Amino acid sequence: MATLHKDRLSALDASFLAQERESSHMHVGALVILTGRPPTHEELVEHVESRLHLVPRYRQKLAESPLETGRPFWVDDPRLNLDYHVRHTALPRPGSENQLRQLAGRLFSQRLDRHKPLWELWLVQGLEVEQGESGERFVLISKTHHSMVDGVAGVDIATVLFDLTSEPEDPPPRLRWAPHREPSGVELVAHNVVDVARRPLSLAGGAARALTRPGRTAGRLREAAQGVGEVLWAGLNPAPSTPLNVEIGPHRRLFWVRAQLADLKWIKDALGGTVNDVVLTVVTAALRRWLRERGVRTEGLELRALVPVSIRTDEQQGQPGNRIAAMRGPLPVYIDDPVERLGIVREAMRDIKESKQALGAELIAGVQEFAPPTLLAQASRLNFSTRLFNLIVTNVPGPQFPLYLLGRELREIVPIAFLPEHHALAIAIMSYNGRIDFGLLADYDALPDVEDLGAMLEESLEELLAATRPRKRAAKRSRRPASSRSSGSRT
Structure with a gap:
């Protein structure tokens, strides 16, 4: 059996999948406003690829167990394509924040594809500059399924993309990635049968x-x-x-x-x-x-x-x-x-x-x-x-010092939560570098x-x-x- 078959979703992570409906999406994310010349789509893809090994979950997809015999597993996606996950668009002129809000609303209205790793990163160009300032502004919009990321601890791809100085840092060296073989339905059922048999032993060990x-x-x-x-x-x-x-x-x-x-x-x-x-x-x-x-x-x-x-x-x-x-x-x-x-x-x-x-x-x-x-x-x-x-x-304290993406300064972080069924409003709050956004x-x-x-x-x-x-x-x-x-x- 493949090694990563043991990487099963926790009950809490699986509950976010079970709760998802056509009208209730369980992805969370952030809208990040940066200053400077926007990177090209190719530059951003290359940057993500250079640091993806630091968050290996973002290379994995769900493997659902047949007949609902157990919780899903995370398995490597041998067809991972960063051009699919890292996307690029631009605001129409004049590039107002109202246009940005409309775009972000549309992006968060679309469910993530469960047959692929459950995340997207959007590069949005054309945001107009604030009055009294010069230069350029652009936006990153991250969108990740809640089953992958802890919204309080913030363990996600954004934590590894940004640097502490305007000089991009060299990430730790990476090994050549070779995805594990995708498990068959029979293997998934077998793992779940073994897991069910071990549960009484786990309880007995705790006692x-x-x-x-x-x-x-x-x-x-x-x-x-x-x-x-x-x-x-x-x-x-x-x-x-x-x-x-x-x-x-x-x-x-x-x-x-x-x-x-x-x-x-x-x-x-x-x-x-x-x-x-x-x-x-x-x-x-x-x-x-x-x-x-x-x-x-x-x-x-x-x-x-x-x-x-x-x-x-x-x-x-x-x-x-x-x-x-x-x-x-x-x-x-x-x-x-x-x-x-x-x-x-x-x-x-x-x-x-x-x-x-x-x-x-x-x-x-x-x-x-x-x-x-x-x-x-x-x-x-x-x-x-x-x-x-x-x-x-939800209120998440963020870093109280500036962060940078490929030398561009991050100015603002707008956190985005999710809406469970019959809940029409969610408010996420995050502080960053002396300011706080609702x-x-x-x-x-x-x-x-x-x-x-x-x-x-x-x-x-x-x-x-x-x-x-x-x-x-x-x-x-x-x-x-x-x-x-x-x-x-x-x-």
């Missing part, structure tokens, strides 16, 4: 190890029981029905909002909490405005956001696949006052972190490793049910006003900043030297 550490195991079991209970309790308290939770189609709209990371840090320093608390508060305020404009009563209404968190250990850093669990964070749209709203979000997120909800989600994901494919598919649909959450909100992915028909929601995000951030200004003036006065204060009092 034996637990017996050698009874004190530690007992404490872990108490935490596990508490965590699973909290996850189940969250599931028994359904998220409210809103205009965000409707039937969706395959088409997408994309919009993004820019902000300065320093503004969010100022707010959290002035009012307390974390940058993520501030992000969730801004999202809450914008959704409150949007719902009220649609005639939805927000009194007593609390939305629920699915907030992915990384459970990747130090030993798992750099490994492919997903190592994430999901917490369900409250968005108190019933609160009118921005400072009070931040306080509610801050306390709620602190309570969730101190609870065992993430541990419970991790353990449930671990149990799914032993589930048959049909049960796994049903569980994945439950995980993304509208009973559990109204929208996805990427809004919306169903084309359910949210034709996603641009208005973007404006409401900007208004909500400004509202929080305004709430800190009295504190800001007081802080400045307290920092003035005594001599200047006393001289001012005599005039």
Whole structure:
């Protein structure tokens, strides 16, 4: 049997495949804006080829097991063609950002071909230069199936394409790639039969190890029981029905909002909490405005956001696949006052972190490793049910220093999430080099006003900043030297 047949998808990675529908695509990505002369398509393909060995998963495709006898495998694609995966297009004149948003929306409306490695990289030329600047701008749009990449840890091809300086770095040497033979259906079934037979042994081995550490195991079991209970309790308290939770189609709209990371840090320093608390508060305020404009009563209404968190250990850093669990964070749209709203979000997120909800989600994901494919598919649909959450909100801290592609500086990263069934909006947030971008992915028909929601995000951030200004003036006065204060009092 071929060596790579053992590279089976985890239960979590397979769940993203099971959840995918014609109207619900499970790819994620980013829109990256760079400055300088755009590389040619040939230059970009050559650059990708020179570093593809650093992310070998991008050379692999799915091998589905016949008769659903087990989860799929990753196998080498002997027909890998980078000209298919690395694509090139240009915006029509004038090359506005609105035209770029329309193009990106169309690209994210198209499912990835499961018979090929599940990724695309688009080079987009012709983006107009910002007012007051000279030179050129171009765009990279990455699109990767969620089963391949951990959206929190960001282990994907983008992590190896960029350099830390404007001088392109030489990647580690690569060996000549020889793809392994593609497995037959009989071999896949045989592997799955062996895997099913080994599951009881894996469970027994875990039990034996637990017996050698009874004190530690007992404490872990108490935490596990508490965590699973909290996850189940969250599931028994359904998220409210809103205009965000409707039937969706395959088409997408994309919009993004820019902000300065320093503004969010100022707010959290002035009012307390974390940058993520501030992000969730801004999202809450914008959704409150949007719902009220649609005639939805927000009194007593609390939305629920699915907030992915990384459970990747130090030993798992750099490994492919997903190592994430999901917490369900409250968005108190019933609160009118921005400072009070931040306080509610801050306390709620602190309570969730101190609870065992993430541990419970991790353990449930671990149990799914032993589930048959049909049960796994049903569980994945439950995980993304509208009973559990109204929208996805994911916040990924990025590098706070400039990155470069073939000597061109990366100016902006717009993260793009995915829409599960009956979820018309997902908001992904990422910081980079002093700025932070909110990427809004919306169903084309359910949210034709996603641009208005973007404006409401900007208004909500400004509202929080305004709430800190009295504190800001007081802080400045307290920092003035005594001599200047006393001289001012005599005039």
